[in-house]
Amino acid sequence: MEKENTLKIDEREITLKNFQGNLQIASASCLVHLVGENKIKHVVLLQTESLTFDLQDQSKLQLEDLWENLPNKFEVTIYSHNHTELDWSLAINLQNPLEMSIINNLCGNQNHNKLRIKVVNDTDFSCQIKTIGHIQKQTQENVFLEELKGLASKTTNITFLPQLIVDSDSVTANHNATIKCFDEEELFYLQCKGITKPEAKKLLKEGFINRKRKP
Amino acid sequence: MLEIKHMNVYAADKKIIDDLSLTMKDGEIHAIMGPNGVGKSTICKAILKCPGYEIKQGTIFYDKQDLQKLSTTDISRLGIFYISQTPTAIEGVTNAEMLRLALSARTNEKIDIFTFTKKCNEICTKIGLPTSFLHRAINDGMSGGERKKNELLHLWLLEPKCIILDEIDSGLDVDALKTVASSIAEYYEEKKPSILIITHHTQILDIIKPDFVHILSSGKIVKTGTAQLAYQVEKEGFQNQLEDKGIK
Ligand SMILES: Nc1ncnc2c1ncn2[C@@H]1O[C@H](COP(=O)(O)OP(=O)(O)O)[C@@H](O)[C@H]1O
Ligand SMILES: [Mg+2]
Numbered sequence: 035m036e037k038e039n040t041l042k043i044d045e046r047e048i049t050l051k052n053f054q055g056n057l058q059i060a061s062a063s064c065l066v067h068l069v070g071e072n073k074i075k076h077v078v079l080l081q082t083e084s085l086t087f088d089l090q091d092q093s094k095l096q097l098e099d100l101w102e103n104l105p106n107k108f109e110v111t112i113y114s115h116n117h118t119e120l121d122w123s124l125a126i127n128l129q130n131p132l133e134m135s136i137i138n139n140l141c142g143n144q145n146h147n148k149l150r151i152k153v154v155n156d157t158d159f160s161c162q163i164k165t166i167g168h169i170q171k172q173t174q175e176n177v178f179l180e181e182l183k184g185l186a187s188k189t190t191n192i193t194f195l196p197q198l199i200v201d202s203d204s205v206t207a208n209h210n211a212t213i214k215c216f217d218e219e220e221l222f223y224l225q226c227k228g229i230t231k232p233e234a235k236k237l238l239k240e241g242f243i244n245r246k247r248k249p
Numbered sequence: 250m251l252e253i254k255h256m257n258v259y260a261a262d263k264k265i266i267d268d269l270s271l272t273m274k275d276g277e278i279h280a281i282m283g284p285n286g287v288g289k290s291t292i293c294k295a296i297l298k299c300p301g302y303e304i305k306q307g308t309i310f311y312d313k314q315d316l317q318k319l320s321t322t323d324i325s326r327l328g329i330f331y332i333s334q335t336p337t338a339i340e341g342v343t344n345a346e347m348l349r350l351a352l353s354a355r356t357n358e359k360i361d362i363f364t365f366t367k368k369c370n371e372i373c374t375k376i377g378l379p380t381s382f383l384h385r386a387i388n389d390g391m392s393g394g395e396r397k398k399n400e401l402l403h404l405w406l407l408e409p410k411c412i413i414l415d416e417i418d419s420g421l422d423v424d425a426l427k428t429v430a431s432s433i434a435e436y437y438e439e440k441k442p443s444i445l446i447i448t449h450h451t452q453i454l455d456i457i458k459p460d461f462v463h464i465l466s467s468g469k470i471v472k473t474g475t476a477q478l479a480y481q482v483e484k485e486g487f488q489n490q491l492e493d494k495g496i497k
Contacts, residue, residue, distance in 0.1 A: 222299055223337035223387075225321035226330075227351040227403060237350070241341025241386070 038075070059085065068093045079105055086111045089118040091142070097122045100243065102129060109135040114176075116142035125152045125243040131159040137166045140205075143174040154239045155186045156216075164195040167209060171201040178205065184213035185242045187235075250274050251296075251329075251411055251443060256307035258288070258295045258468075265291045267468040268307070275410070278437070278444045280454055280479060283465030284487050289447045290334055291468075293415045297321055297331050311411065326355060328442075330409030332400045334416045338388040344399065345369070345383050348406055355407065372405040376432050393420035397429050405436065412436075414446045418453040430456035451483045 039055030046061050052070040057077045063084040071094045079085065082105060089095055089112065101124060114120060126132070138147055147167075155161050167178045184192035194211040216238060224234035251273040258266035265288045273279050283289055294302045296309060298321045309316040316324055325331075339347075348369070353359050366383070373380045378398045388396045397417055404412065414433070418426050430453045437444065437457065446457060454462075454476060462479045464472040464487065472478065 218300055219337050220339050222297075222321060223333075223339065224342075224347065226297055226325050227347060228322055228325040228354055228407065229347065229351055230322050230354070231320075233350060233354075237342045237347060238339070240346075241339065244341060 068095050070094070072096070075099065077101075078103070079108065081105065082108055084109045084111070086113070087120075088112075089114045089120060089145075091116045092118065094119040095121070097124070099123070100125045100127065102127050104130070104132055104134070106131050107133040109137070111137045111139070112147070113139045113141055114145035114147055116144060118145045118147075120145075120147040120149070122148065123150045126154070126161075127239065127243060128153060128155040128157055128159060128161050132161045132163070134162070135164045135166070138168065138178065138180075140167075140169045140173060140176045140178060144176065146177045148177075148179045150181045151183070152243055153182075153184045153186075153192055154242055155184065155191050156235060156239060157187075158191065160191055160193070162193040162195065164197070165209075166197045166199065167207065168199045169202050169205045169207060173202045174204045176202070176205045176207075178207040178209075180209035182209075182211035183242075184211075185239065186213060186215060188215060250310075250312065251445070252308075252310045253292075253296075254308045254310075256295065256309065257305045258291050259303045259305055260291060260301055265468055266295065269468065269470060270307075271463065271470065273411075273443050273445060275443050276441045277461070278446065278457060278459045280459040280462045280476075281445065281447045281465055281470075282449065282462060282479060282482055282487075287465045288468045289465055290415050292465075293331055293333070293413050293445075293447070296329070296413065297324060328408075328410035329413065330404055330407060330411070331413045332397070332404070332415065332417055334419060336388050336396045336400050338386070338391070338396075340386055340389050342387055343384050344387055344402065347387055348403065351403075351407060369402065369406060372402050376401045376405070377428050378402060394422065394425035394429075397421060397425070401429065401432050405432075408440065410440070410442050412442050412444045414444065414448075416447055416449070418448055418450055426452060427456070433457055451479050454479050 040058055041055060042058045043064060044060045046063060047065045049067040050072055054073045056075050059082050060080045062081055065086045067088045067090060069090050073096045076099055087095060153161060165180060167180055169176050169178060182194045182196060186192045192213050196209050196211050198207055198209055200207055216235060220238060221234050225231060253269060253271045256266055256269045257264060281289055295304055304317060311327055314327060349365055369383050370380045376398050382399060388399055391399060417429060434456050459476050462474050462476060463470045
């Protein structure tokens with residue numbers, strides 16, 4: 035098996051070119067310029083309050099991640115210039131209160147941004163996720179797709195605040211947000227097989243997070 | 250032994266089962282028949298302590314344990330196994346994940362993956378379910394017949410002592426019905442569990458032969474007989490049986 039490559043970042047600014055591996059970010063704020071094709075598997079945020087991804091022309095960023103230990107409050111900002119591709123699948127298994135903002139700026143033409151966030155909150159902590167998709171003026175042929183999904187012990191402990199600002203006529207944009215509670219029928223079914231309620235919830239949580247999107 | 254005495258069951262504040270008593274000894278097969286909406290499924294859900302169903306009067310004991318004092322999980326671990334009319338699908342959770350957990354909880358030991366897989370594959374072959382189903386999400390995207398066979402996989406693996414089948418024959422074609430019923434009959438021959446079988450049809454009772462048949466009407470058992478009663482009902486309809494008893 036290939037050894038996992040983990041890059042530890044203490045700087046406030048860094049450029050990654052054709053990077054594949056994990057990131058560990060130790061600085062409070064960090065600006066990451068991306069060049070070429072980048073595949074990041076896992077990001078660990080140590081003290082980070084703000085993280086910025088700057089996708090240079092023609093660059094790609096693929097991020098598939100499960101976040102478990104997050105700062106209580108932080109912001110991710112993305113700038114997509116021209117002909118970029120962002121594919122970000124983020125799963126969060128909440129373990130502390132969370133207030134997160136994701137700001138997606140499509141500044142140039144023909145960018146393709148796809149953001150999927152899944153959150154499980156089986157705790158009493160509050161979780162607020164605010165997203166802004168901003169398709170800027172005089173841009174052409176951008177695609178912006180956003181999907182937020184939550185699974186919670188009660189619907190009140192996840193809040194999604196998705197916002198779409200479209201200043202261009204030439205864009206395909208779509209966002210949706212859904213939150214569901216643990217399904218009583220599913221819990222009953224699993225308990226009927228002799229599984230305890232906490233174990234059943236754990237199975238449903240893992241199933242929700244690991245579930246691949248249906249084609 | 251499963252012993253229900255004078256049970257009243259309420260759902261959404263409505264009385265659905267009214268003063269129902271039923272005793273099922275180990276190794277016995279009982280069938281409950283009755284028109285739609287009389288409360289057959291409610292009986293099953295009350296036994297398993299399904300949320301939303303409240304027993305306001307009466308008792309249910311199994312092997313001297315008061316089921317009303319136990320959780321659904323504990324009732325299952327006593328060896329009571331329920332196949333609902335429409336088995337729930339669970340996206341994202343595979344049969345294998347769930348079954349390993351269920352099995353190790355029952356036996357109190359971790360079973361190794363090889364023994365587990367081997368056993369599951371043998372069962373799949375026996376019931377005509379592709380072995381790949383072991384790693385599919387529980388009942389998700391499965392046809393009616395596949396769901397029932399999938400439940401049989403769980404049954405054979407978990408080896409219950411008391412089985413509750415709620416219209417397991419509904420929505421099955423002739424061949425699937427034969428496979429499913431024969432598999433349960435085979436399980437009965439091997440392990441001699443008690444079986445409570447709810448059905449509208451006698452086809453399944455040709456294969457899983459009941460010792461007693463009960464007719465349910467308005468939440469009460471109004472008539473009990475031998476297997477013969479089921480054939481009579483099929484021929485003459487429920488109404489005849491009820492009128493016979495002076496119930497309309
Ligand atoms: N959870 C529930 N809430 C309200 N009414 C219910 C509920 N479950 C069952 N009922 C009602 O109780 C009656 C019996 O239902 P059920 O037990 O499913 O009948 P059967 O299985 O005999 O067709 C029906 O009138 C049904 O609408
Ligand atoms: Mg029913």
